[in-house]
Amino acid sequence: MKSLTRAWLLDETPATRRQAVWGRRYRLWLGLRENPLAMSGLLVILAVLLLSLLAPLLTPYTPGTQDLTNRLAAPSLQHWLGTDELGRDVWTRIIFGGRTTLGMVIAVVLLTAPLGLLIGCIAGYVGGWLDKTLMRLTDIFLAFPRLILALAFVAALKPGVESAVLAIALTAWPPYARLARAETLQFRNSDFIAASRITGASPLRIILRHVMPLCVPSLIVRVTLDMSSIIITAASLGFLGMGAQPPSPEWGTMIATARRFLFSEWWVPLMPCIAIFLTSLAFNFLGDGLRDVLDPKER
Numbered sequence: 001m002k003s004l005t006r007a008w009l010l011d012e013t014p015a016t017r018r019q020a021v022w023g024r025r026y027r028l029w030l031g032l033r034e035n036p037l038a039m040s041g042l043l044v045i046l047a048v049l050l051l052s053l054l055a056p057l058l059t060p061y062t063p064g065t066q067d068l069t070n071r072l073a074a075p076s077l078q079h080w081l082g083t084d085e086l087g088r089d090v091w092t093r094i095i096f097g098g099r100t101t102l103g104m105v106i107a108v109v110l111l112t113a114p115l116g117l118l119i120g121c122i123a124g125y126v127g128g129w130l131d132k133t134l135m136r137l138t139d140i141f142l143a144f145p146r147l148i149l150a151l152a153f154v155a156a157l158k159p160g161v162e163s164a165v166l167a168i169a170l171t172a173w174p175p176y177a178r179l180a181r182a183e184t185l186q187f188r189n190s191d192f193i194a195a196s197r198i199t200g201a202s203p204l205r206i207i208l209r210h211v212m213p214l215c216v217p218s219l220i221v222r223v224t225l226d227m228s229s230i231i232i233t234a235a236s237l238g239f240l241g242m243g244a245q246p247p248s249p250e251w252g253t254m255i256a257t258a259r260r261f262l263f264s265e266w267w268v269p270l271m272p273c274i275a276i277f278l279t280s281l282a283f284n285f286l287g288d289g290l291r292d293v294l295d296p297k298e299r
Helices: 001-011 015-031 038-055 090-128 128-142 146-156 161-172 174-186 191-197 201-237 252-261 267-294
Strands: none
Touching: 001 015, 015 038, 015 090, 015 252, 015 267, 038 090, 038 267, 090 128, 090 161, 090 174, 090 201, 090 252, 090 267, 128 174, 146 201, 161 174, 161 201, 191 201, 201 252, 201 267, 252 267
16 A cells, blocks of 8 residues: 555656645655755654643643742752752743744744745736835845844834734845745746736736745745744843743743853753754754755755
8 A cells, every 4th residue: 555655656647736746745755854964853843842732741840830949959850950040840941931932933934924925926026116115125124133123123012922923023024025036036927927917817816826836945945944043033032031021931031030040050041042952953954954855956
């Protein structure tokens, strides 16, 4: 049965569109599987997601439970990664903090990727004054460092997770717009686009049905590579007091409240640092692997 399915997926002359689509996806998976760094990154990301989702089942503690008689305890069988200055279990706060940090990352991507894709495709396809206006707006956002601009947006609103997500989203969309525009310029005068115009398709329909799907593979690669910087930006906002607020178990906030123990009770600030490092590195490895299999120029 397995060999038949594999043969069906790898058939060079697919009989249906469904077979062609799934065959292409399977070939991409085979290409990704050959990259050990990409697979290790994928495994780390899946592990972090599972630990975050199953956090209540993996620890007997809650992230806000305080035990002042057991504060700053070293790692042990009772507390795998020790306790912080209020006696809270560090392991519990890290896996619950993964929900906050990864939730912010996913929210930012869901806001910025479609917005940047749409703006870039419209600018590249329509051209003219609209292209110049959208690209100059994009240049304005790109002229400011992302963290500085995000801090300004959060300061104008109020510190918190929602404000941090909105601020990061407002500063993260320009690279996606530039990428989508560059991809659109390559094939806006292609024969299949001209055929769509002849059949009476409106510009909006052409952008949504033909142009945007062609830009998605490059966008996926860029989003995956950008997730590490989004994680670091979200943690930086939390560290500076502009993101998630204490006692929320967010990795950046945990580092901020525990930095004074770096040279004494090192496990308190170090563990969330390791979580940020491993997750960011995993997204970079996965992004590099996806670029190798999705970008035709890399083949």
